[in-house]
Amino acid sequence: MVIRALPTREEVFGILADVKDPEIPVISVVELGIVRDVTIVGTGAVVTITPTYSGCPAMREIEADITRALQEHGVTPVEIRTVYSPAWTTDWIGEEARAKLAAYGIAPPGRVSASELITLSRRRSPIPCPFCRSLETERKSEFGSTACKAIWFCRGCQQPFEEFKAL
Amino acid sequence: MSDPALVSYLLRLGDDRLVLGHRLSEWCGHGPILEEDIALTNMSLDLIGEAALLLKLAGEQEGKGRDEDALAYFRDAIDFRNALMLELPKGDFGFTIVRQFLFSVFSLLQMEALQRSKLDALAGIAAKTVKESRYHVRHCAQWVITLGDGTDESHTRAQHALDDLWRYTGELFMADDIDREVAAAGIGVDPSTLIEPWQAQVGEVFIRAGLTVPKAGYMQRGGREGRHTEHLGHMLAEMQIVARSHPGATW
Numbered sequence: 001m002v003i004r005a006l007p008t009r010e011e012v013f014g015i016l017a018d019v020k021d022p023e024i025p026v027i028s029v030v031e032l033g034i035v036r037d038v039t040i041v042g043t044g045a046v047v048t049i050t051p052t053y054s055g056c057p058a059m060r061e062i063e064a065d066i067t068r069a070l071q072e073h074g075v076t077p078v079e080i081r082t083v084y085s086p087a088w089t090t091d092w093i094g095e096e097a098r099a100k101l102a103a104y105g106i107a108p109p110g111r112v113s114a115s116e117l118i119t120l121s122r123r124r125s126p127i128p129c130p131f132c133r134s135l136e137t138e139r140k141s142e143f144g145s146t147a148c149k150a151i152w153f154c155r156g157c158q159q160p161f162e163e164f165k166a167l
Numbered sequence: 168m169s170d171p172a173l174v175s176y177l178l179r180l181g182d183d184r185l186v187l188g189h190r191l192s193e194w195c196g197h198g199p200i201l202e203e204d205i206a207l208t209n210m211s212l213d214l215i216g217e218a219a220l221l222l223k224l225a226g227e228q229e230g231k232g233r234d235e236d237a238l239a240y241f242r243d244a245i246d247f248r249n250a251l252m253l254e255l256p257k258g259d260f261g262f263t264i265v266r267q268f269l270f271s272v273f274s275l276l277q278m279e280a281l282q283r284s285k286l287d288a289l290a291g292i293a294a295k296t297v298k299e300s301r302y303h304v305r306h307c308a309q310w311v312i313t314l315g316d317g318t319d320e321s322h323t324r325a326q327h328a329l330d331d332l333w334r335y336t337g338e339l340f341m342a343d344d345i346d347r348e349v350a351a352a353g354i355g356v357d358p359s360t361l362i363e364p365w366q367a368q369v370g371e372v373f374i375r376a377g378l379t380v381p382k383a384g385y386m387q388r389g390g391r392e393g394r395h396t397e398h399l400g401h402m403l404a405e406m407q408i409v410a411r412s413h414p415g416a417t418w
């Protein structure tokens with residue numbers, strides 16, 4: 001008979017640190033702030049998550065990835081609970097993860113400031129190009145290849161790049 | 168407060184976003200430029216995501232075992248509670264943008280108020296929707312100004328769109344017993360309280376766009392009670408056919 005030690009909360013967070021966002025495979029679902037809480041229940045865990053955007057099509061895949069990763073490490077059963085409050089914000093993305101985004105070629109999000117979000121038209125100072133650091137950049141569209149990204153163009157290196165939108 | 172009033176109220180919130188989200192999705196692959204094609208479908212995705220959350224909540228409050236998919240795909244036009252403006256065909260790009268702007272400003276004001284709802288689940292959905300709506304408002308406001316203050320052609324089309332759409336805007340703000348009941352319970356917001364800030368915000372952008380706001384006149388209504396234009400049935404036929412032809416199918 002195999003007697004398995006019960007998982008700890010820290011161990012579960014450790015396993016989740018290796019579950020990457022399917023659309024941005026350099027940062028984990030923990031770094032992204034999607035995982036809000038973990039509760040150990042016997043040999044299993046309840047993982048509480050929150051969606052980035054309400055229509056984000058990656059959420060089901062993320063749920064499946066979390067369940068699979070935990071089960072592979074013997075944490076079972078896994079229950080995923082989804083909460084919407086407090087609403088997800090890019091301010092939950094830490095400095096280390098921001099550096100990883102930039103290295104991957106995605107400009108990290110600016111800090112969300114309430115005053116900036118109220119105005120109808122948005123004047124923003126240019127953000128540095130993640131490839132060449134030039135500030136000669138302009139936003140082409142607030143909507144990009146995924147719900148969470150905007151499209152920019154760098155006149156310095158003549159490259160389009162993406163920005164993780166502050167939300 | 169009675170449960171039927173709450174369920175009706177949540178259906179109105181969800182159906183507005185489902186129907187407009189579907190109309191926007193019709194632009195997929197047809198946008199005037201690639202970036203705008205992506206922007207329209209991104210906004211569509213946000214709206215359909217919000218609709219899914221709201222309809223799921225409506226189904227839970229109803230307590231008859233209907234989930235968001237059952238409510239989206241297995242109700243007929245007479246059971247939909249969206250405002251008429253949102254079901255009109257997508258028209259040209261000017262029509263789509265002007266409608267999106269008129270609704271996005273309304274949605275932002277409505278959801279800002281609903282963040283204080285006593286129904287926690289609704290307050291949570293509202294907080295999420297507010298963040299997404301701000302992007303929609305900004306994007307559409309910039310396009311309204313670009314089109315209105317652009318070429319003769321773009322100005323004319325944007326003005327025609329505003330003239331055609333205006334008579335449908337009143338319905339967004341008409342309160343009935345259902346609205347008043349959920350508002351009195353601290354769960355919903357009385358839409359008639361939103362008209363003044365809405366007029367101020369859209370008016371400011373139309374001035375900058377050089378567009379003339381039509382004079383007050385007769386306002387169409389009916390969607391909130393299930394009396395729709397002929398367009399909704401055609402739209403639903405396309406939206407629902409796969410789910411109805413292959414119930415329970417997954418892929």
